[in-house]
Amino acid sequence: MERRSFVRSAGLAGVLAAGVAPAVHAQAAIRWRLASSFPKSLDTIFGAAEVFAKKVSEMSGGKFTITTHAGGELMPPFGVVDGVQNGTVEVAHTAPYYFFGKDETFALGCAIPFGLNSRQMTAWMIEGNGLKLMREFYKQFNIVNFLGGNTGAQMGGWYRKEIKSIADVKGMKMRIGGFAGKVFEKLGGVPQNIPGGEIYQSLEKGTIDAAEWVGPYDDQKLGFNKVAPFYYYPGWWEGGPQLDFYINSKAYEGLSAENKAIVECAAAVAHTDMQAKYDAKNPGALKQLVAGGTKLFRFPKDVLDAAFKESMALYSDISGKNPNWKKIYEDYAAFRRDQNLWFRFAEAGFDDYMQSQKL
Structure with a gap:
């Protein structure tokens, strides 16, 4: 009997009884x-x-x-x-x-x-x-x-000199990731887009005046604290x-x-x-950095305010030119507005209290 006809007429039980196994096609790796x-x-x-x-x-x-x-x-x-x-x-x-x-x-x-x-x-x-x-x-x-x-929210980067006001940003060459460079430029800085593996050398040689990467754990591994003493927060460009x-x-x-x-x-x-x-990993690394002499500072309010103003103006400008951006940013901004309304109560309220305690 032709094999296909036999399998069709005999059914599974008959096939197994006769010792005829149906063809199995293994999926390719x-x-x-x-x-x-x-x-x-x-x-x-x-x-x-x-x-x-x-x-x-x-x-x-x-x-x-x-x-x-x-x-x-x-x-x-x-x-x-x-x-x-x-x-x-x-x-x-x-x-x-x-x-x-x-x-x-x-x-x-x-x-x-x-x-x-x-x-x-x-x-x-x-x-x-x-x-x-x-x-x-x-x-x-x-x-x-x-x-x-x-x-998670990132740090604001490593600087060769202290940032006391927005004036100290003028002319500063900083490795700052991607899109944030547009705002940094509006503040008078000179953004540099440099891969993570090349930042240390640029900072060490003085090719740049400042650099941001992620946060304490990665920054310590990359050695930024050895070539720039001032460490700022928060990374307003990367929440x-x-x-x-x-x-x-x-x-x-x-x-x-x-x-x-x-x-x-x-x-x-x-x-x-x-x-x-x-x-x-970040908490332990931050403790080690500060113990090793890193000077930790919060950005002055005028820096944050100027950056916020320029950011909002930039988004409005792009929305007028780029339909891809406009469509997605409108949805993003509406979601952000509702999220901040919620987070300001439960999350921020809890975090603010807990971080004021000595545990």
Whole structure:
């Protein structure tokens, strides 16, 4: 009897009884590469890519593997969007605001001056319209994005001299990430966009006068305290910067429903893991920095007020020129307004009281 006819007429029981096994088509193994914008020395921010890859492998039983590559290994740290867009790599892990030069709207997927804090950003993305709106925008770049971590509110950076007023910002050359440089420039500063792995050398050589990165844990590892004594807070330009996993659209659509779910879940784990690491590691690092002679200061109010004013003016100006920005920023701003109304009571009230206590 012809085999196919036999299997059809005999049914499963008959097939098993006859010792004839139906053909099984094993799913082919998937091998992807991930290009990061960050150096391997930063176990917090580069580490999120490693957590993501590890979880993808574990959940797929090793059938879906992703190799992680530090900034500069496969392509320049700021070349990863082009790499994903063109299909050179399947995934990138990066800070979206690095690419505001392509379109200012990229910054809304990460952080803008006086924007959302980390919890608010996650809420906008998952329960608000953030993820939907950003994915619509990223389609033109052949990208599907997933939340890839958050540092929490950042510090305001390291300075060679004390900042006593807004006048001290004039002419200052500062490494300041992405979109925030536009506001810093309005304040009279000279922004420099430098990858994390190159900041120390620039600060040490005096090529720049100041630099910001993330916060105490990373900053200490990068050695900024050795070349600039003044450490300021808060990082008004980064209240809750979100990292993203950018996945090539064609590669993502080629996945099975099961593997798409694995990617989503692995990204969620990495997103949570990154902020947990920063929140756990920053307090001890800050204590060590201050004990080692770092001079800790809050930005003068006139600096914050001037930066806030210039930021709001900038957003209004961009909205008049960039329809991508206008559409998403209007939703973002409305969400921010409601979030601040809520956070000012429960969260801020609790935090303000607790931080005034001697525990």
